[in-house]
Amino acid sequence: MLAALLTAALTAGSVLVPTPAGATGQAGYTVAYWRMDEQPHATRMLDSSGNGLEGRIGGEVATGLTSGDDIGYHFERLEPDTPPTRPGHLVVVPDDAALDPGTNDYAVTVRLRTRNKFGNIIQKGQATVAGGNFKLQIPSGRVECTFRGPKAFLEVVAPYSINDGDWHIVRCVRVQQGVALMIDGQQVAARSGWTGPIVNSWPVSIGGKLDCDQIDVGCDYYAGDLDYITIEAAPPAW
Template sequence: MRTALLTCLFLVAAGSEAGAATAASADDVRMAVWTMDESPGSAWMTDVSGHGHHGQIGPEVGTGLSTGYGRGYRFDRLEPDTPPARPGHLVVVADHSDLDPGDRSFAVTVRLRTTHKFGNIVQKGQATVAGGSWKMQIPNGRPTCTYRGGRGTIELISPYRINDGDWHVVRCVRLRDGVVLAIDGLRAASREGWTGTIRNDWPVTVGGKIDCDQVDVGCDYYAGDLDWVKVEAA
């Protein structure tokens, strides 16, 4: 009964931001909540969920940005596929099973603002790593979420762009029977199917890839602002 209830909450959350708040009220749903309220020059991103998944902020990440609702982070634009790699552009959170979907319902939600059309926003693992991976990115200004597991990969691409300089909430939900992409509380795309177990030993990175050289592997650095990131699982 509890599993069915939590799955229902995830489905509601995919369709409305009010539902996301409801889902977050379940005791063990919020795995990490990074409000990004740190002051300028901060070196650590605080997880306010109580799980202690704090992240190291790279020196090139701008903190203390006024978002109109509090503070956030700014990621400056870097030329794609132009060496050298810039690991200081990332926020890195150590590997933990809380941050892997495993076989659970799982959701990643961000509030972002950008006028650019490129970059990986948040991810755990990369395309070929053992155990699968998950990722949210914004190619051509269109939010895209990918879940790659032991049973296959589902990638959803928004049918419209959001790189208009306004704030938007993007949510990627992985359920037992499919994946849903919601933007500003409205379902933008969905696909049926089960991706299987996703569990790797990689950190979560915000702002791009961690294993890249900008020659053979592009780092796909995000350019824009982030207000908060939330990871949920049930």
């Protein structure tokens, strides 16, 4: 379930656009591994990476969800853009420099299941914050992954929806050559370019936005299940 950042994601003709001959990836490391297997009514999301990047589980997040041998979290459906805000719908991991993409090769992997068609799954920062941001969301049931930095805003969108009620593994990778999206082990979208370094002072938010009012700024609350999330990084190979 947990794997190091794929060397293939950093080398020629693999996940992204072709890279110069002889380009090689560096060994990846796990930044955070949230297994999401806490028992019902848990308030802390533990980090199995050993880096201590634990999160606060909101009171509206159902933990201890069982599905076969899996244990995960459930996020109920909330009506979009309808007050009041529901901060208890979120899992929040405090800001830590290790969670910023910076200039590293960087990957976010999520195992999810939903029948809904909207919501922000995970993000660090929002659209206008200083230092850039990254985000995975699922509008219309199609996963979108964005990385915004000082050089470019890169977004990749899945060509098909996955809100079919089945489990799917979604992986988004940012390297110097661009951004790529994989679903269930297959690359489905990619865009070339370099975002520049992404560093902000915001927490990681799982299940929706932190700074929102459901009037002028929607909270984009995710609805569905999450089994695990990993964040991985590697020194840039350039």
